Amino acid sequence: MTLQNMKYIIEIANQQSISKAAKSLYLSQSTLSTAVKEVESSLGITIFNRTNRGITLTYDGEDFIKYAKEIVQQSDYLMNRYQHRNYIPMxxxxxxxxxxxxxxxxxxxxxxxxxxxxxxxxxxxxxxxxxxxxxxxxxxxxxxxxxxxxxxxxxxxxxxxxxxxxxxxxxNIYVFIRKEHPLAHRPMLSLEDLKDYAFVTYDQELNSSQYTEEIIFYEILNKNIHVNDRCTKLALIRGYDCFSIGPDLPNSNADTFHKGLGGIVAIPLKESVEPxxxxxxxxxxxxxxxxxxxxxxxxxxxxxxxxxx
Missing domain, CATH: 3.40.190.10 (Periplasmic binding protein-like II)
Known part of the structure; x- marks a missing residue:
C-alpha cells in the first residue's frame, strides 16, 4: 500500500465513481481499479461496494478513508513545511x-x-x-x-x-520594585530592608540552581514566590509589594490587561555582591x-x- 494509492482511493470516494475520479486525476480507470485491488488485497478488506449505480463505501471502507485522509494530510503538511523552508533565505x-x-x-x-x-x-x-x-x-x-x-x-x-x-x-545588580512600593523612595536597599517582602524568583532544577541568572538564591530569604516565566514575574512585581533582584527587569507596557498597575523602578542593592x-x-x-x-x-x-x- 502506497501513499499514492491512498490518494487515489480518497478521490474515488469523493467522486463516488471510478470513471469520474479517473477523469479528475487524468488517469485510466484500469489504473485506479488496480490501485484499489492492491490495497484491498494487502489489508484483507473490501473498501467499495460496486453496483450498477456506482460505488459506495463499505463499513471497512469508511474506516479506511478516515485514517487515510489523516495520513495524506500529514504527508502534505510535511511536504509543504520543508519544501517551503528550502526557499527561506535566512x-x-x-x-x-x-x-x-x-x-x-x-x-x-x-x-x-x-x-x-x-x-x-x-x-x-x-x-x-x-x-x-x-x-x-x-x-x-x-x-x-x-x-x-x-x-x-x-x-x-x-x-x-x-x-x-x-x-x-x-x-551590576539592582532591586526591582513597583513605584508604589513602600521602599520605592529609598536611594539604596539592603536585604534587611526587604526581609518583610516576598522575593519573586524563577524555578530552576535542583542540579542546575547554581547556574541561575538571579544573583541571590531564594533559600536565604523568608518569603519566596516561584514563577516559570518573565511575564508572570513582571505582573507580580507591578501589582504587589514584592521584589526581584538582578541586572535587568524593565517596565513592560505591552500587556494592556495590566494597565494602571504602575511601572517598575531599579534601586541599587546595598550589599556588596558579585557582578x-x-x-x-x-x-x-x-x-x-x-x-x-x-x-x-x-x-x-x-x-x-x-x-x-
Whole structure:
C-alpha cells in the first residue's frame, strides 16, 4: 500500500465513481481499479461496494478513508513545511535565560530585517536548557548571565559539550520594585530592608540552581514566590509589594490587561555582591551566520546601556 494509492482511493470516494475520479486525476480507470485491488488485497478488506449505480463505501471502507485522509494530510503538511523552508533565505535561533536585554536585542534585529522570508526564533529557558539547545544545534547562540563564583564550574560543562564562552561585560545588580512600593523612595536597599517582602524568583532544577541568572538564591530569604516565566514575574512585581533582584527587569507596557498597575523602578542593592558575567555560547569550530553576528552587535549595545546605568 502506497501513499499514492491512498490518494487515489480518497478521490474515488469523493467522486463516488471510478470513471469520474479517473477523469479528475487524468488517469485510466484500469489504473485506479488496480490501485484499489492492491490495497484491498494487502489489508484483507473490501473498501467499495460496486453496483450498477456506482460505488459506495463499505463499513471497512469508511474506516479506511478516515485514517487515510489523516495520513495524506500529514504527508502534505510535511511536504509543504520543508519544501517551503528550502526557499527561506535566512534562519536563526537564539536561546537565552530570562534576560530582558536579550529580548530587546532580538526585537531590534527584527526591525532591521528587510527580507522576503525568514525563519527565526528566540527561546527563554532555564540555564541548563540554554546550554542543551546550543549543544544539539537547536539554537546558534545561547545568552547567559553567570555568577563569578560558578564561572569556572560551568565553563567545564561548556567544554564537555564542545561550546565556546564569549564574555561581553559585567553587570551590576539592582532591586526591582513597583513605584508604589513602600521602599520605592529609598536611594539604596539592603536585604534587611526587604526581609518583610516576598522575593519573586524563577524555578530552576535542583542540579542546575547554581547556574541561575538571579544573583541571590531564594533559600536565604523568608518569603519566596516561584514563577516559570518573565511575564508572570513582571505582573507580580507591578501589582504587589514584592521584589526581584538582578541586572535587568524593565517596565513592560505591552500587556494592556495590566494597565494602571504602575511601572517598575531599579534601586541599587546595598550589599556588596558579585557582578554577573554576561556573554554568549556558541558551538566550537562553527562559523556564525551573518544574522547571528548582527544579533550579537545589537546585544552588545543593549548590555552597554545597562552597564552605563
Amino acid at each position: 534562519r536563526f535561533s537564539v536561546s537565552t535565560q530570562r534576560l530582558p536585554f536579550a529580548v530587546r536585542a532580538f526585537k531590534k534585529l527584527l526591525e532591521t530585517l528587510n527580507l522576503s522570508g525568514y525563519d527565526i526564533a528566540i527561546r527563554e529557558s532555564p540555564t541548563h536548557l540554554v546550554i542543551r539547545d546550543v549543544a544539539i544545534g537547536k539554537s546558534e547562540l545561547g545568552i547567559l548571565a553567570l555568577h563569578e563564583s560558578h564561572l569556572d564550574t560551568i565553563k567545564k560543562e561548556f567544554a564537555i559539550n564542545d561550546l565556546v564562552w564569549n564574555e561581553l561585560d559585567l553587570l 554577573l558575567h554576561v556573554g554568549y555560547i556558541s558551538r566550537l569550530n562553527t562559523n556564525l551566520k551573518p544574522m547571528a553576528k548582527d544579533y550579537i552587535d545589537l546585544l552588545k549595545n543593549e548590555i552597554s546601556n545597562l552597564a552605563d546605568r
